[in-house]
Amino acid sequence: MNPPPTITDPLVLFMPSGKRGRFPVGTAVLDAARQLGVYVESVCGGRATCGRCQVEVQEGNFAKHKIVSSNDHISPKGAKEERYERVRGLPERRRLSCSAQILGDLVIDVPQDTVINAQTIRKAASDRVIERNAAVQMCYVEVDEPDMHKPLGDLDRLKVILGKDWGWKDLLVAPYLVPQVQKILRKENWAVTAAIHRDMESSRPFIIALYPGLKNEAYGIACDIGSTTIAMHLVSLLSGRIVASAGAPNPQIRYGEDVMSRVSYVMMNPDGQGAMTKAVRDAVNDLIGKVCAESGIDRHDIFDCVFVANPIMHHLFLGIDPTELGQAPFALAVSGSMQFWAHEIGIEVSPGARLYTLPCIAGHVGADAAGATLSEGPYRQDRMMLLVDVGTNAEIVLGNRQRVVAASSPTGPAFEGAEISSGQRAAPGAIERVRIDADTLEPKYRIIGVDKWSDEEGFEEAAKATGVTGICGSAIIEVVAEMYLSGLISEDGVIDGALAARTPRIIPNGRTFSYLLRDGEPRITVTQNDIRAIQLAKAALYAGIKLLMDKQGVTEVDTIRFAGAFGSFIDPKYAMVLGLIPDCDLDEVKAVGNAAGTGALMALLNREHRREIEQEVSKIEKIETALEPGFQQLFIDAMALPNKVDPFPKLAAVVRLPERKAPAEGEGGDGTPRRRSREDRAARRARD
Numbered sequence: 001m002n003p004p005p006t007i008t009d010p011l012v013l014f015m016p017s018g019k020r021g022r023f024p025v026g027t028a029v030l031d032a033a034r035q036l037g038v039y040v041e042s043v044c045g046g047r048a049t050c051g052r053c054q055v056e057v058q059e060g061n062f063a064k065h066k067i068v069s070s071n072d073h074i075s076p077k078g079a080k081e082e083r084y085e086r087v088r089g090l091p092e093r094r095r096l097s098c099s100a101q102i103l104g105d106l107v108i109d110v111p112q113d114t115v116i117n118a119q120t121i122r123k124a125a126s127d128r129v130i131e132r133n134a135a136v137q138m139c140y141v142e143v144d145e146p147d148m149h150k151p152l153g154d155l156d157r158l159k160v161i162l163g164k165d166w167g168w169k170d171l172l173v174a175p176y177l178v179p180q181v182q183k184i185l186r187k188e189n190w191a192v193t194a195a196i197h198r199d200m201e202s203s204r205p206f207i208i209a210l211y212p213g214l215k216n217e218a219y220g221i222a223c224d225i226g227s228t229t230i231a232m233h234l235v236s237l238l239s240g241r242i243v244a245s246a247g248a249p250n251p252q253i254r255y256g257e258d259v260m261s262r263v264s265y266v267m268m269n270p271d272g273q274g275a276m277t278k279a280v281r282d283a284v285n286d287l288i289g290k291v292c293a294e295s296g297i298d299r300h301d302i303f304d305c306v307f308v309a310n311p312i313m314h315h316l317f318l319g320i321d322p323t324e325l326g327q328a329p330f331a332l333a334v335s336g337s338m339q340f341w342a343h344e345i346g347i348e349v350s351p352g353a354r355l356y357t358l359p360c361i362a363g364h365v366g367a368d369a370a371g372a373t374l375s376e377g378p379y380r381q382d383r384m385m386l387l388v389d390v391g392t393n394a395e396i397v398l399g400n401r402q403r404v405v406a407a408s409s410p411t412g413p414a415f416e417g418a419e420i421s422s423g424q425r426a427a428p429g430a431i432e433r434v435r436i437d438a439d440t441l442e443p444k445y446r447i448i449g450v451d452k453w454s455d456e457e458g459f460e461e462a463a464k465a466t467g468v469t470g471i472c473g474s475a476i477i478e479v480v481a482e483m484y485l486s487g488l489i490s491e492d493g494v495i496d497g498a499l500a501a502r503t504p505r506i507i508p509n510g511r512t513f514s515y516l517l518r519d520g521e522p523r524i525t526v527t528q529n530d531i532r533a534i535q536l537a538k539a540a541l542y543a544g545i546k547l548l549m550d551k552q553g554v555t556e557v558d559t560i561r562f563a564g565a566f567g568s569f570i571d572p573k574y575a576m577v578l579g580l581i582p583d584c585d586l587d588e589v590k591a592v593g594n595a596a597g598t599g600a601l602m603a604l605l606n607r608e609h610r611r612e613i614e615q616e617v618s619k620i621e622k623i624e625t626a627l628e629p630g631f632q633q634l635f636i637d638a639m640a641l642p643n644k645v646d647p648f649p650k651l652a653a654v655v656r657l658p659e660r661k662a663p664a665e666g667e668g669g670d671g672t673p674r675r676r677s678r679e680d681r682a683a684r685r686a687r688d
């Protein structure tokens, strides 16, 4: 036992946590970390055999912290550490913190393999580190052999040594393990590694798995169950490294394209819920098989699973009938976070593995939005952050340190290419970028899988492999915005038929007109109905955002985060020209990829993040757009491009927006009485 530290003892700072303290000379770095609550992995319990406790000394004068840190301030490698280095190898500058002792002031870097970066999230704004403090810990012990004079059971002696060496108290044991304990203990001469799971400090820890000898591996999965796609990371719980990531289509699509049609399927088919629950669980199991095969990892070495999903996917995954979520008041069966044995949910991993689901925010704002909120952290910001996840149902979170509000808005599937005459999901061959020359009104476009623009030499040749198949979500936004910027459509979204005199690309289509984007096979046009569908979708989203801004009492937001696959592909400038999102500095609009999945990853690797989001979700104010009287007017105003009443000065500073038409006398701010009543009906449809 070391004496208590004094003011003259060396000062040690741990990074990236920033925790610091004074420790007597001779204290093991690992002990110092533990005393400060800095999480450093250790499986062998300081025997210098597992190599999990590695740290690095940062050398230099850290004036801000008043620390001069040097390799001379840490003890040289001893016999045990040298043996480890000889047998297993140690990267340059790495030390085993269980063996290295403090001799002077130090800055110690605890390597965290999980950095959210371009590999994890497309176009991430910055690299961010997830500090590890997983719910599962691997603990190697050497159990006393049985003694006739001390008739304590094998399992009880295991618990005693886990208490003595690792400090575990009140251990429970996963029931499946009890009959196996005696055999496992004897296999490696009473040396075993126990996987211990403890989520909350207040909960009793569980022995969830037991292995003969040293077991130096433990994995977890972080999974986002989307209506369209299931995305998964397989992660080492000991190093934080993402060992594999994969995605697969959600097979529930065969029961309904969007979540509401899946609820309808449940309502109309007695076995509907069971079939969809089985389908999603099978898909998750297949995906686990895929990430394990890719990385050569045994699925039984997965001990912890974290899931996020929208409310309907969440309920179906957990085997809960989602019928109540299909109608007001959109009652969730359970909104809080949930804990299960993974096998209870049919997930095929270690028989002792645990499963955690993040809390849902509201009836239409799910655990996926909670994950994105944890990842982007509006509640950690001084500035007003808007977080939008665009799907068939957009989830919107707006707030800062003081207050966070959330809502969902029924955008429908138009942004995903459905309801659009030439629309399709993003796939090779789909048009993803569009530009229209304002003088000639001629378009050019790019397709997924080909770098050249359609007017460049070699495009047709390069596009032969896939063909040009349709327009995906990002291009639908761009083509409508470009049509507006080039004067092909008015701010009310009406295609100007008079332009048929100037360009053969404006073609009559019944009582309206279409714009010919591509002449050939297939012929791709943008119809008046396509533009209406996009207007309805963007108006629903914008009206939801505005409701939240009104609740916050703000007329502008400081920063915008686009979560989800759709957000990764759309160009913020065009999203703003269309009036999908409020006016904001374009530099402040960032795509953050699958932020929901990142939230799941954070909750997997650090159980404190689970407490953090549980607490934050309980504070988030939920707004039900369907019940807000102001929604209809906001929706009608948002039908115009970019908006009938809201100015977009920051956008106008960088993009030349067409002149606004002043409303004619006797005309409402939203156009003619006939159109007004049509939009009224649309607003009511969206709201209901």
Ligand code: FES
Binding pocket: 041, 042, 043, 044, 045, 046, 047, 048, 049, 050, 051, 052, 053, 096, 097, 098, 099
């Ligand atoms: Fe295992 Fe240091 S704790 S090598």
